[in-house]
Amino acid sequence: MEWIRKINAVVWGIPTLILIVGVGVILTMLTHFAQFRLLPQALKRFLSGDKNTEITNGESPFRALCTALAATVGTGNLAGIAGAIAIGGPGAVFWIWIGGILGMITKCAEAILSVHYRIKDSSGNYIGGPMYVIVNGLPHKYRILAVIYALFGVIAAFGVGNATQINTLIGGLNSAISYCGYAPSMEGNVIIGILCAILVAILLFGGAKRIGAAAESLVPFASAAYIFLGIGVLVLRFDMIPAAFTSIFRGAFSPSAVTGGVIGSAFVTLRIGASRGVFTNEAGMGTAGIAHAAANVEHPVQQGLMGIVEVFIDTIVICTITALVILCSAVPIAYGEDIGILLTAQAFASVYGGWVTIVLSAVLCCFAFATILGWGLYGARCAQFLFGEKAWGIFVILQAVTVVVGAVLNTQTIWLLADTVNGLMAIPNLTAIIFLLPVAVRLIRDYETRDYEKTKE
Numbered sequence: 002m003e004w005i006r007k008i009n010a011v012v013w014g015i016p017t018l019i020l021i022v023g024v025g026v027i028l029t030m031l032t033h034f035a036q037f038r039l040l041p042q043a044l045k046r047f048l049s050g051d052k053n054t055e056i057t058n059g060e061s062p063f064r065a066l067c068t069a070l071a072a073t074v075g076t077g078n079l080a081g082i083a084g085a086i087a088i089g090g091p092g093a094v095f096w097i098w099i100g101g102i103l104g105m106i107t108k109c110a111e112a113i114l115s116v117h118y119r120i121k122d123s124s125g126n127y128i129g130g131p132m133y134v135i136v137n138g139l140p141h142k143y144r145i146l147a148v149i150y151a152l153f154g155v156i157a158a159f160g161v162g163n164a165t166q167i168n169t170l171i172g173g174l175n176s177a178i179s180y181c182g183y184a185p186s187m188e189g190n191v192i193i194g195i196l197c198a199i200l201v202a203i204l205l206f207g208g209a210k211r212i213g214a215a216a217e218s219l220v221p222f223a224s225a226a227y228i229f230l231g232i233g234v235l236v237l238r239f240d241m242i243p244a245a246f247t248s249i250f251r252g253a254f255s256p257s258a259v260t261g262g263v264i265g266s267a268f269v270t271l272r273i274g275a276s277r278g279v280f281t282n283e284a285g286m287g288t289a290g291i292a293h294a295a296a297n298v299e300h301p302v303q304q305g306l307m308g309i310v311e312v313f314i315d316t317i318v319i320c321t322i323t324a325l326v327i328l329c330s331a332v333p334i335a336y337g338e339d340i341g342i343l344l345t346a347q348a349f350a351s352v353y354g355g356w357v358t359i360v361l362s363a364v365l366c367c368f369a370f371a372t373i374l375g376w377g378l379y380g381a382r383c384a385q386f387l388f389g390e391k392a393w394g395i396f397v398i399l400q401a402v403t404v405v406v407g408a409v410l411n412t413q414t415i416w417l418l419a420d421t422v423n424g425l426m427a428i429p430n431l432t433a434i435i436f437l438l439p440v441a442v443r444l445i446r447d448y449e450t451r452d453y454e455k456t457k458e
Contacts, residue, residue: 028107064296065293067213069293075368076342076372081281083344084340089264096271097281104284108289122390143432148387150426157379159403173361176346190408227322238352252270280423327348
């Protein structure tokens with residue numbers, strides 16, 4: 002496993018982080034901070050909740066967003082942020098915010114380009130994503146990047162999008178079972194895995210529309226439940242919020258002052274915050290473009306707005322709530338040790354009591370299952386790009402089998418491998434964005450000049 006850690010450290014090293022952050026900075030500069038300018042409009046479109054399910058070609062913008070959120074919001078928001086605080090100090094949260102702000106415009110560009118360069122399949126539905134952006138937007142000699150991206154996408158779908166998620170789901174259910182006084186068993190894990198595999202197969206065989214419908218039900222419910230619990234903690238510990246923010250801002254530049262010297266390097270805090278921020282919102286990986294490409298919109302930027310909302314909800318809202326709950330709970334933090342979800346669970350339990358473990362487990366299960374569906378779509382689209390439309394069915398069968406296998410295996414190694422593949426996916430995607438920066442910027446300016454929202458009104 003050590004050699005995997007070393008490879009992972011290289012893949013997610015300084016060059017990759019500079020590339021991801023650099024693209025966000027360049028896009029921010031070229032669009033004159035469009036993520037701030039467009040955010041109110043994006044939130045308005047999101048809150049209006051266009052749930053039109055009668056669209057013939059593609060999905061409603063809201064459903065496409067839910068599908069993207071299904072794959073984005075998950076264990077990283079609960080365990081990843083806790084880990085960032087534990088090994089990078091509270092200051093890591095500040096850099097997660099910075100990464101989120103930059104990620105909003107990056108994800109916006111990914112959605113814009115995916116819609117702009119998408120195609121229609123044999124059924125007349127829109128399909129797209131980084132592989133189609135590369136093929137249709139770049140010279141033919143770069144097609145190899147599309148193949149590499151799709152190949153990594155298929156691999157990642159089985160790892161971070163499946164085996165690790167079902168393992169997390171099983172862990173959440175076992176925690177709830179243990180709290181109720183029952184002992185989890187391997188036989189029970191297998192049964193749960195088989196049931197989940199059957200459900201996953203049914204939903205994935207139903208195609209993008211059925212996946213979107215399931216995501217539209219799971220993601221808002223789980224997100225609202227978690228946000229409600231988090232806000233409850235902050236209301237009960239209102240007096241500790243100022244100190245929490247102080248530790249975040251102070252720890253970003255002087256971590257030793259907050260962690261008692263355990264985390265002494267501001268660079269470590271920055272690196273941990275930036276990498277965990279990318280891990281949670283996936284800006285730069287391009288995967289969400291596969292979901293956003295299905296949206297039936299008049300202008301690519303209309304779905305780009307949903308990309309802004311996606312990162313805003315994931316990073317600025319949910320990740321911030323997790324961080325503040327941990328910092329306001331007064332639970333001792335063993336700095337230097339990444340205990341992940343356990344720290345988050347302890348923080349909530351210190352305020353609500355042990356019963357909240359059951360609710361958190363249910364939320365975690367919803368997030369994990371939704372992630373399997375979202376990544377199932379991503380993997381199927383990548384397989385479809387590589388091997389044709391018939392590959393969808395074969396991929397779904399393999400996904401169902403992986404669900405059962407993931408339910409009984411220790412997935413620590415798979416987590417590391419999946420993390421490595423995720424980093425490798427970012428390289429061809431960001432390469433395409435760099436080449437197509439003028440296209441994304443031109444479309445944003447065109448959208449703002451023509452003011453589609455006022456035209457619709």
